[in-house]
Amino acid sequence: MPVHSDCLSLSYKNPKELNNIIDKDLPGQPKFKHEQIIITGKAFDVFYRDIIECIKVLYSDPDFADFLVFAPEHHYADEDQTMQLFHDMHTSQWWWDTQKVLDQWHPGATIIPIIILSDQTQTAGIDGLVMSSGDGIQCHCHPLFMCFAGDYPEQLLATGVKAMECLKCDIPTEELRSNTAPFKICNLHTVLDALARIDDGDLVFVQACCDTGIKPVIHPYWEDLPYTNIFQLYQGLIKHLLGWLAQACASHLSGTEHSQICQFILDIINIQLPGNLASSHLLKVVCGLLDFLYLAQYLCHSSKTLLLLDRAHALFHNNKEIFVDLGIQNNFNLLKLHSGRHYSTMIQTFGMTDNHNMEYTEQLHIDLAKDAYHAINHKDEFMLMTNWLEWKEKIAHHEQFIKWCLDGDYAPHCLRPPDLHFDYTQQLMRHPSIKAIPIQKLITNYGATYF
Numbered sequence: 001m002p003v004h005s006d007c008l009s010l011s012y013k014n015p016k017e018l019n020n021i022i023d024k025d026l027p028g029q030p031k032f033k034h035e036q037i038i039i040t041g042k043a044f045d046v047f048y049r050d051i052i053e054c055i056k057v058l059y060s061d062p063d064f065a066d067f068l069v070f071a072p073e074h075h076y077a078d079e080d081q082t083m084q085l086f087h088d089m090h091t092s093q094w095w096w097d098t099q100k101v102l103d104q105w106h107p108g109a110t111i112i113p114i115i116i117l118s119d120q121t122q123t124a125g126i127d128g129l130v131m132s133s134g135d136g137i138q139c140h141c142h143p144l145f146m147c148f149a150g151d152y153p154e155q156l157l158a159t160g161v162k163a164m165e166c167l168k169c170d171i172p173t174e175e176l177r178s179n180t181a182p183f184k185i186c187n188l189h190t191v192l193d194a195l196a197r198i199d200d201g202d203l204v205f206v207q208a209c210c211d212t213g214i215k216p217v218i219h220p221y222w223e224d225l226p227y228t229n230i231f232q233l234y235q236g237l238i239k240h241l242l243g244w245l246a247q248a249c250a251s252h253l254s255g256t257e258h259s260q261i262c263q264f265i266l267d268i269i270n271i272q273l274p275g276n277l278a279s280s281h282l283l284k285v286v287c288g289l290l291d292f293l294y295l296a297q298y299l300c301h302s303s304k305t306l307l308l309l310d311r312a313h314a315l316f317h318n319n320k321e322i323f324v325d326l327g328i329q330n331n332f333n334l335l336k337l338h339s340g341r342h343y344s345t346m347i348q349t350f351g352m353t354d355n356h357n358m359e360y361t362e363q364l365h366i367d368l369a370k371d372a373y374h375a376i377n378h379k380d381e382f383m384l385m386t387n388w389l390e391w392k393e394k395i396a397h398h399e400q401f402i403k404w405c406l407d408g409d410y411a412p413h414c415l416r417p418p419d420l421h422f423d424y425t426q427q428l429m430r431h432p433s434i435k436a437i438p439i440q441k442l443i444t445n446y447g448a449t450y451f
Contacts, residue, residue, distance in 0.1 A: 019391075028394035029057055032386040047386050055112060055143050056131055062404070065134030070110045072096040077302050087300040089113050092351040094146065102142060110139040113146035115356060145225040149356040152335065160209070160217040166335060168342050170213060177332035179317035179341065186213070195223055240334065241289055247328045248273065248282060274326065280445070281322040288315030296343055296353055306344045313340045 012018040030053035035046050058064065072095040075085040089095055095111060102109050109128060128142040148158055161167050166176070171183035194208040198218060209216040273279050291312035298305055323329040347353065372385040 022391050022394055026394040026398050028390055028397060030054055031390060034383070034386075045382060047382055051114075052129070052143065055114070059112065059131050059141070060134055062134035063400070068133055070139060072099050072111075083302050083304060085300055085302050086306075086347055087352050089146070089351045089355055093349050098144065106140060106142070108140070110141045112141050112143040114143055115146055116148050145222060147350060147356065148222070158220070158222070160214040160220060162213070162215065164335065165213065166338060168339075168346075171338065173333060176334060176338040179314055183341075185345075192223065195220070238289070238293065240336070241286065244323050244328050245282075245286070248323070248326050277322065277325055281319045283445075285316050285319040285322055288312050288317075288319065292316065292340060292343075299352055299354060301347050301352060306347060309347075310344055313343075316340075 012021055030049045032047050032049055035048075037044050037046055059068070069088070069090040072090050072092075074081075074096070075087070075091050077083040077085055085091060095113065099109075099111060102111065106128060128140050130138055131141040132138050148155070150158065155161070155167050156163060159167055164173050166183075167186075169183040169185050171181060175181040175183075191212055191214060194205075194212040194214065195217070197208040198205045200208075206216045273282065289312075292309060295305060295309045295312060301309075320332060343353070350356065368389060369385075372388050373381060375388050376384040
């Protein structure tokens with residue numbers, strides 16, 4: 001090793017010296033902190049990073065400098081500004097409304113929206129802090145808890161809402177199946193007022209929480225965070241649909257992914273149903289749900305596409321009784337089914353659904369947990385995993401710096417708002433079940449309105 005080190009003019013001669021250089025000389029991300037907490041007499045080791053320090057690192061990254069947005073915007077598809085567009089977070093109504101409130105305290109303040117996935121945190125709400133972006137410009141920034149995204153069980157733990165109840169509204173459980181039953185969006189201020197009754201005695205506190213529709217949770221982490229919103233859109237309704245169709249069509253649906261199955265699902269519906277029931281209702285219920293799912297994936301929505309989203313959801317509801325007639329499903333009081341009524345409002349409030357995609361955290365779980373665990377000897381694993389992650393990030397950061405030095409100056413990125421073009425390639429069946437269908441029949445019989 002020393003001979004090769006001299007020939008290559010390396011700054012280290014053995015792995016130990018290399019590790020020392022990585023530890024002491026290379027800049028990196030915020031270090032992990034280690035604390036031990038005691039719960040019911042049992043000790044738990046907790047490894048974490050300071051969220052504010054992490055935000056500062058991301059905000060000051062030169063690679064992100066050209067992509068940062070510092071103020072909310074309203075985008076329109078027409079010159080008369082009648083068709084509003086919703087895509088990235090800065091086009092959402094939440095950022096616009098929050099900016100107005102914050103400007104009353106600090107005019108021109110910069111909001112940094114934070115999406116929390118499943119952890120307690122503190123953010124720098126009203127007071128804010130000065131932060132430098134990757135181009136060296138300093139702003140008075142306010143990292144604000146924008147929303148919480150997670151699976152339904154995690155949402156229940158975070159919000160204190162009872163199981164089988166909607167997290168967004170007060171609709172009764174027995175009315176979840178309805179697409180027309182009235183409801184009121186949960187009022188966060190009412191919830192906070194109930195939580196504040198904890199000092200009035202146990203019975204008063206429990207009754208206040210019960211009247212509000214939440215469990216008596218003592219000081220949830222989001223209680224003192226301004227502008228918070230506990231948010232989630234349920235996924236997985238397609239799994240129910242596939243199970244119902246498998247019974248209706250007496251066939252086995254196979255595919256590695258639900259998205260793959262959706263490519264040919266319409267092909268198996270054009271069959272004779274039991275009892276001479278018309279397959280048109282079955283076709284419409286599937287088209288309604290598929291249209292809803294594909295529309296929900298748009299990276300840019302307008303007032304028109306949100307209307308189409310609601311119509312697709314209504315088409316599913318108007319024809320779902322076909323599963324009752326077939327004796328397959330009698331109970332449609334499903335939270336996943338009801339959540340479709342909130343999609344349009346949530347897209348306007350927080351932007352496109354991709355802004356809160358849980359796939360990001362699933363991938364990070366692989367990068368930050370599984371890969372780190374497989375790279376160590378599994379002794380004192382948490383300490384070794386955090387050290388391994390810090391080394392990996394330092395090396396990646398140093399590699400990025402070398403690349404920047406070699407590339408030199410580069411042309412700045414020009415932000416261009418997305419349009420309503422949705423680039424999604426759908427793979428068609430090689431051998432269709434029906435051939436030579438007139439275009440008019442595609443519209444009337446199969447609902448291909450925009451064919």
